[in-house]
Amino acid sequence: MAFCRNCGAQIHDEAVVCVNCGVAVEKPKTAKEDDKKSGGFAFLCFLIPVLGLILYLVWKDDYPLKAKSCAKGAIVGVIFGIVGSIVGGILGAVIGFTTFSMLDESMLYELEEGYEYLMIHLR
Numbered sequence: 363m364a365f366c367r368n369c370g371a372q373i374h375d376e377a378v379v380c381v382n383c384g385v386a387v388e389k390p391k392t393a394k395e396d397d398k399k400s401g402g403f404a405f406l407c408f409l410i411p412v413l414g415l416i417l418y419l420v421w422k423d424d425y426p427l428k429a430k431s432c433a434k435g436a437i438v439g440v441i442f443g444i445v446g447s448i449v450g451g452i453l454g455a456v457i458g459f460t461t462f463s464m465l466d467e468s469m470l471y472e473l474e475e476g477y478e479y480l481m482i483h484l485r
């Protein structure tokens with residue numbers, strides 16, 4: 363809810379004229395013409411969430427829609443980053459464990475032989 367600057371009556375946010383006194387309602391802040399949702403910036407901020415945070419803080423007053431796009435992109439980027447690192451960690455552990463269990467005794471024996479061979483010839 364907004365209030366009329368002339369008479370102080372409560373008026374609807376979308377109202378153009380005050381119903382109480384008839385004076386034209388001044389919009390506190392009109393959105394700038396070049397403010398619009400930006401998929402490009404959202405994607406950029408998805409890739410660099412820190413940039414998204416900075417752009418959001420810089421634009422939130424003058425370009426609310428653009429700032430929102432940046433914030434959304436940054437949030438999704440952060441979530442993806444966290445999920446990605448968790449999945450990457452689990453994947454790394456699984457691959458490491460699988461490789462380790464694939465090393466059966468004969469392979470270890472070969473490795474041992476190779477090591478001994480190296481030690482003999484390095485002396």
Ligand SMILES: [Zn+2]
Pocket residue numbers: 366367368369370371380381382383384385
């Ligand atoms: Zn009024």
